Amino acid sequence: METFSLLLQGFEVALQPINLFWALVGSVLGTAIGILPGIGPALTIALLLPVTISVAPTSAFIMFAGVLYGAMYGGSTTSILINTPGEAGSMMTALEGNKMARAGRGASALATAAIGSFVAGTIATLALTFAAPAIAEIAFYFRPADYFALTVLAFTSMAVVMGASRVRGFISLFLGLALGLIGIDQMTGQARLTFGVPGLFDGMELAVVLVSLFAVGEILYVASRYRKNSSEIIPIRGQIWMSREDWKRSWKPWLRGASLGFPIGALPGGGSEIPTMLSYTLERKLTKHPEEFGKGAIEGVAGPEAANNAAAAGILIPLLTLGLPTSATAAVLLAAFQNYGLQPGPFLFSSNPQLVWGLIASLYVGNAMLLVLNLPLVGIWVRLLSIPAPQLYGGILVFATIGIWGVANSLVDVIAMVIIGVAGYVMRVYDFPIAPVLIGLILGPMAEQQLRTALAAGQGNPIMLVSTPLSVIFLAIAALFLLAPLLLRRLRANA
Amino acid sequence: MPSNWPQSDTAGGGAAAPRPWWLGGLVIALGCVCLYGAFSLPQAARYAGVGPGLFVTLVGSGLVLLGLLLLMQIAHGEKFVPQDTEDASGSDKADMTAFLTALAAAIVPVLTIEALGVPFTAMLSFTLVARAFGSRKTVIDVITGAILGSLAWLLFTQLGLQIGSFLPLAGI
Numbered sequence: 001m002e003t004f005s006l007l008l009q010g011f012e013v014a015l016q017p018i019n020l021f022w023a024l025v026g027s028v029l030g031t032a033i034g035i036l037p038g039i040g041p042a043l044t045i046a047l048l049l050p051v052t053i054s055v056a057p058t059s060a061f062i063m064f065a066g067v068l069y070g071a072m073y074g075g076s077t078t079s080i081l082i083n084t085p086g087e088a089g090s091m092m093t094a095l096e097g098n099k100m101a102r103a104g105r106g107a108s109a110l111a112t113a114a115i116g117s118f119v120a121g122t123i124a125t126l127a128l129t130f131a132a133p134a135i136a137e138i139a140f141y142f143r144p145a146d147y148f149a150l151t152v153l154a155f156t157s158m159a160v161v162m163g164a165s166r167v168r169g170f171i172s173l174f175l176g177l178a179l180g181l182i183g184i185d186q187m188t189g190q191a192r193l194t195f196g197v198p199g200l201f202d203g204m205e206l207a208v209v210l211v212s213l214f215a216v217g218e219i220l221y222v223a224s225r226y227r228k229n230s231s232e233i234i235p236i237r238g239q240i241w242m243s244r245e246d247w248k249r250s251w252k253p254w255l256r257g258a259s260l261g262f263p264i265g266a267l268p269g270g271g272s273e274i275p276t277m278l279s280y281t282l283e284r285k286l287t288k289h290p291e292e293f294g295k296g297a298i299e300g301v302a303g304p305e306a307a308n309n310a311a312a313a314g315i316l317i318p319l320l321t322l323g324l325p326t327s328a329t330a331a332v333l334l335a336a337f338q339n340y341g342l343q344p345g346p347f348l349f350s351s352n353p354q355l356v357w358g359l360i361a362s363l364y365v366g367n368a369m370l371l372v373l374n375l376p377l378v379g380i381w382v383r384l385l386s387i388p389a390p391q392l393y394g395g396i397l398v399f400a401t402i403g404i405w406g407v408a409n410s411l412v413d414v415i416a417m418v419i420i421g422v423a424g425y426v427m428r429v430y431d432f433p434i435a436p437v438l439i440g441l442i443l444g445p446m447a448e449q450q451l452r453t454a455l456a457a458g459q460g461n462p463i464m465l466v467s468t469p470l471s472v473i474f475l476a477i478a479a480l481f482l483l484a485p486l487l488l489r490r491l492r493a494n495a
Numbered sequence: 496m497p498s499n500w501p502q503s504d505t506a507g508g509g510a511a512a513p514r515p516w517w518l519g520g521l522v523i524a525l526g527c528v529c530l531y532g533a534f535s536l537p538q539a540a541r542y543a544g545v546g547p548g549l550f551v552t553l554v555g556s557g558l559v560l561l562g563l564l565l566l567m568q569i570a571h572g573e574k575f576v577p578q579d580t581e582d583a584s585g586s587d588k589a590d591m592t593a594f595l596t597a598l599a600a601a602i603v604p605v606l607t608i609e610a611l612g613v614p615f616t617a618m619l620s621f622t623l624v625a626r627a628f629g630s631r632k633t634v635i636d637v638i639t640g641a642i643l644g645s646l647a648w649l650l651f652t653q654l655g656l657q658i659g660s661f662l663p664l665a666g667i
Contacts, residue, residue, distance in 0.1 A: 037580075038582065050654065051654055053655045053656060054654050084581050085581075167561060167564045167565055167568060168565070170561055171522055171558070171561045171565065174558050174561060175525070175558075177554045178525065178554050178555075178558065181529070181550065181554060185547040188546070188547045190536060190537075190547045192532060192536060192547060192548075192551055193528075193529065193532040193551065195532070216601050219597055219600075219601070219624060219627075220597050220598060220601070222580060222582050222583040223593045223594055223596070223597035223624070223627040223628060224589045224590055224593055224594035224597070225577070225583040225585065225587045225588075225590070226582060226593065226628055227582065227583060227584045227587060228582075228629075388630070389582060389628050390627075390629060390630035390636070391636070391639060393624050393625075393627075393628055394600075394620070394621035394622070394624040394625045394628075394639075394640065395621065395643060397600055397601065397620050397621065398617040398621050398643055398644060399647065401608070401613075401617070401620060402613055402617070402647055402648075402651060402658060405604065405608055405613065405658055405659075406651060406656045406657070406658050409657060409658070411608075414604050414605050414608060415605055417604070418598075418601050418602055418605060421601050422598070425594075426518075428577065428578045429575070429577045429578075429589075430515065430518060430575040430577075431575055431576055431577065444554075448550045451550070452545045455545045456545070460539070460545060
């Protein structure tokens with residue numbers, strides 16, 4: 001019952017005109033960047049971080065949540081109408097959705113994607129509403145050793161799951177950890193890895209690293225291998241949105257997608273790729289029309305789209321309750337919290353209920369807003385695709401540079417932009433995952449602090465790190481993540 | 496940055512160079528930089544048993560170890576497949592002229608942003624990126640870049656962000 005009254009108070013915050021305005025700004029921006037190539041939700045939020053100077057925290061997070069959800073809606077539009085999934089989570093949608101559009105059923109595909117996203121987003125937000133306070137309660141009992149073990153688990157799962165190779169995943173992670181060490185040590189005040197450069201004393205800002213990797217790295221990479229997208233936008237004028245049959249075939253996949261997406265999205269390393277793929281496979285198995293799969297089956301759009309949106313809500317669970325980011329977007333949201341001097345985690349629910357519940361309530365509002373923005377206005381959105389690539393990427397670099405220069409007006413940051421941008425290029429050429437760098441950068445200092453606090457409590461005895469049942473469980477799961485692929489390979493070889 | 500990398504990239508013809516030894520070497524070198532930095536830091540503090548240097552040593556050692564593992568993988572013929580993105584195909588041959596033009600666009604701010612300000616820098620960077628992506632309407636790009644840079648400068652300044660004056664050299 002308490003949750004209900006807190007949620008109602010959250011709605012009071014979210015429905016204030018100023019917050020509705022920011023939710024609208026976020027949803028519009030999110031949809032736009034979901035449609036445009038070369039720019040995703042993490043980069044957009046990183047570029048918007050400067051507004052945290054002049055906007056109240058609740059309004060800023062309401063806007064960021066709109067960007068996060070909006071990008072999912074926008075991504076599905078391009079997948080269906082021009083077969084270019086903007087992000088990993090929309091890949092499955094493109095598979096069936098584009099075929100539907102080619103067969104003259106584009107409007108149905110767009111509708112099932114948008115309504116499915118709305119349904120799944122709402123279910124996932126409901127789950128978040130009830131699960132988050134419960135998990136935050138448990139997190140109150142976490143000791144430093146538990147937190148350290150949890151970050152180790154996050155690191156391991158992230159490095160193993162993301163990307164093609166574990167070694168490259170771990171290299172990305174350790175590069176992030178190394179970047180996170182630069183600057184003044186919080187506990188002793190000593191400068192580390194600054195090599196006498198005063199501009200490095202404050203450390204590397206996440207925004208600088210993120211923008212360099214995602215914007216500059218991407219621009220260098222795409223410029224070197226640019227392929228003009230010749231796909232035509234498939235028109236949908238005059239088609240009906242959803243027939244009775246479409247509704248009948250969509251509602252179950254929506255629910256199944258939501259129940260897959262939310263829990264997997266909440267896990268470290270879960271992301272949106274795995275649940276959308278699982279949902280697609282599941283729908284393919286359960287369908288009464290197996291012959292349509294691969295030729296434009298509506299279930300293949302409904303399920304993965306629902307899973308995609310539910311996963312986006314899932315990442316908010318570990319972020320809000322434990323302060324643990326599980327994706328690049330979550331990492332930049334954590335940086336935004338830190339900009340305001342706030343630390344997400346169990347205490348945020350008691351110290352800042354207005355912000356947390358306002359944010360959760362705004363997810364419901366944002367979802368409804370996005371449904372209205374996306375379906376009837378889809379024709380306007382696809383016009384964004386007529387911005388020519390040379391000017392689009394030019395604009396992205398301009399905003400990236402301003403974003404980095406605005407952090408501290410530091411030339412060191414601008415030089416870092418070039419070096420890290422080239423690193424981002426090399427990482428794309430040699431297929432290193434990028435998100436672990438950001439997770440290492442933002443979670444590394446946290447892991448170190450918890451490690452040192454845990455060890456200090458036991459006068460430096462490392463046994464302290466496995467002194468609680470939770471820490472043992474977390475470390476055991478981390479070890480499992482690391483060893484499971486090896487064991488599986490061994491088993492397969494023996495079989 | 497090792498001098499051979501762009502060549503090896505191009506020589507690979509789309510797929511990355513078959514044996515990029517330098518990549519493992521670079522990771523090891525970065526690990527050594529961390530270890531060198533850790534060398535001057537106390538590893539242990541009296542009250543905690545852990546000093547500010549320990550984590551740096553751990554991360555440095557980790558990078559060295561991972562670099563060695565990567566070298567071993569490279570020796571065993573590990574494949575590196577360039578990533579596919581929305582506007583780029585990993586299997587396409589790299590166009591180094593376009594890459595270097597885009598890189599120049601990223602380097603421009605280092606040289607100009609302090610003295611010439613955001614709008615001017617934006618104009619140059621915008622034009623260079625547009626050129627890297629095949630635009631040959633340079634005059635229009637210069638004008639678009641200048642307008643975009645000025646508008647962005649105005650917007651961010653209004654938002655309270657400190658991004659310097661309009662044209663610092665001229666005192667505007």
